[in-house]
Amino acid sequence: MYEELKRRMADLLSRPRPMKPQTERQLSQYLTEHRSSLADFLLCAAQVLEDYEVEILFGPVFTPTVDERAEVADLLFHWRPTAEELARIVSELAAEVPHARVLLPDGTEAKLTLHEVLIERFVRLLRLDNGPEPRTAAVLRDAVPAALWPIGVALLCERGMTPRHQQWFAVFINHVAGRRTVTRDLLETVATFIVSQPNLNHEGVVAAAQALMRATQGTTAYAASGHAYWSPDVAQHHHYRGQGKVDTERLQQRQAELEQVTALVEEIEAFDYDGRDEC
Numbered sequence: 001m002y003e004e005l006k007r008r009m010a011d012l013l014s015r016p017r018p019m020k021p022q023t024e025r026q027l028s029q030y031l032t033e034h035r036s037s038l039a040d041f042l043l044c045a046a047q048v049l050e051d052y053e054v055e056i057l058f059g060p061v062f063t064p065t066v067d068e069r070a071e072v073a074d075l076l077f078h079w080r081p082t083a084e085e086l087a088r089i090v091s092e093l094a095a096e097v098p099h100a101r102v103l104l105p106d107g108t109e110a111k112l113t114l115h116e117v118l119i120e121r122f123v124r125l126l127r128l129d130n131g132p133e134p135r136t137a138a139v140l141r142d143a144v145p146a147a148l149w150p151i152g153v154a155l156l157c158e159r160g161m162t163p164r165h166q167q168w169f170a171v172f173i174n175h176v177a178g179r180r181t182v183t184r185d186l187l188e189t190v191a192t193f194i195v196s197q198p199n200l201n202h203e204g205v206v207a208a209a210q211a212l213m214r215a216t217q218g219t220t221a222y223a224a225s226g227h228a229y230w231s232p233d234v235a236q237h238h239h240y241r242g243q244g245k246v247d248t249e250r251l252q253q254r255q256a257e258l259e260q261v262t263a264l265v266e267e268i269e270a271f272d273y274d275g276r277d278e279c
Helices: 002-014 021-034 038-048 051-062 066-070 083-096 116-125 134-143 146-156 163-177 184-194 202-224 232-237 248-269
Strands: 099-103 109-113
Touching: 002 083, 002 099, 002 116, 021 038, 021 051, 038 051, 038 109, 051 099, 051 116, 066 146, 083 116, 134 146, 134 163, 146 163, 146 184, 163 184, 163 248, 184 202, 184 248, 202 248
Parallel strands: none
Antiparallel strands: 099 109
8 A cells, every 4th residue: 555655646746737826926036036047946946945935935836636635545445654654655755756847837847856845745735644434434435426435535634524523524425415416516515614613513513504504695695796896985986897797707606605505504404413323
């Protein structure tokens, strides 16, 4: 398992990674200071910058996505790496993957010398040491389509997912699967909601879900009302440009969010984890 995990991590780190807009903005001052082109600076950044500067600049580029975390999720079914194994992986990857490929804003690629601090960040944020117990992972696997199971396991590793939160999530998704189609959007909505709940008693969770739905209804209604200025004076100053205009894309996004939150509330109201056996 260790060697397979290291192989997959090396593959993830070697893929072209788009440069974030904030990274591009922050780099401009360094390019001026060092009188260097962007491509040349990326090759020498690991040598000329302090460790904390490297992480500040390139940390957003090396923050794994849910999809990237899902690519190693199946390895967590019956195994979790120890802290010592993760430290060893970081050390070995630093020697074996010397460069990362960065996609520049103009569509070209450049090599970034891969500082160990970035590898450590990437490995740490995969949160592999927070994987669920095999029994919990199995409950979730039985509830969702095969293609969604790695996504579900990745979500079980989110910050705030204690073992009890993981159990609640798996059993709840199993409950939902018996009543409606489980989608990725719904999985992510449930995970985002449940990690924010310090107490998983039924009444508290229902009340929090209902409050979330009211807030989501409010943002959806605001999006449907069109652009509005907060003050008549500001509106007049801008000659009322855009007043009343509906941002269709934003409205569709809010409506989709409301649909997922409504499903969440309906299922939570019908679900009582307090009286169930833990998985």
